[in-house]
């Protein structure tokens with residue numbers, strides 16, 4: 001499963017990339033606005049930190065303008081994936097951009113029927129929002145499972161990116177369901193490391209070692 005960071009914050013991206021386990025980045029207009037720089041500048045900086053797919057979202061709402069924005073965004077860097085919302089216009093733009101070889105991430109997917117449409121339009125990625133579905137008392141993970149099954153049934157190549165992940169459990173369940181990618185905020189990626197038995201075990205190992213070897217490291 002690929003790990004993407006769902007942030008436009010450069011410090012978070014540098015930290016995550018430093019761990020060597022970040023395969024890509026997703027941004028959205030809210031995340032870009034939080035950093036205060038024009039999208040072109042911000043995603044260019046992001047592409048300099050993470051060597052992998054970087055999703056940058058259009059903000060136009062009609063197909064022609066989305067296509068125009070998609071062209072501009074895709075020229076910023078070879079790793080840019082243009083993000084289009086799952087609206088009728090967004091799907092028309094997805095079809096047009098994908099036909100030109102531009103990779104599109106269809107975002108704001110909340111149902112299996114929408115995911116089918118994204119695949120049929122040639123999307124490179126579809127982004128079902130797990131957490132936001134849970135927020136309205138439905139089961140976001142059931143949607144991931146349904147999409148995995150449907151795409152398998154027909155051999156669709158569109159990658160399933162489990163989005164709006166809010167906890168390590170969300171990440172693990174998405175992996176169990178067969179999502180190709182999980183995108184998560186920095187704090188969720190950080191939390192994936194944690195286990196109290198790891199901390200306790202390491203503390204004991206170092207204590208035992210220190211008793212005999214008087215705190216010297218293996219390298220001397």
Ligand code: E4P
Pocket residue numbers: 006026027028107127129131132163164165183
């Ligand atoms: C995905 O690409 C979205 O940016 C994101 O996962 C939305 O997450 P949120 O529901 O936590 O805002």
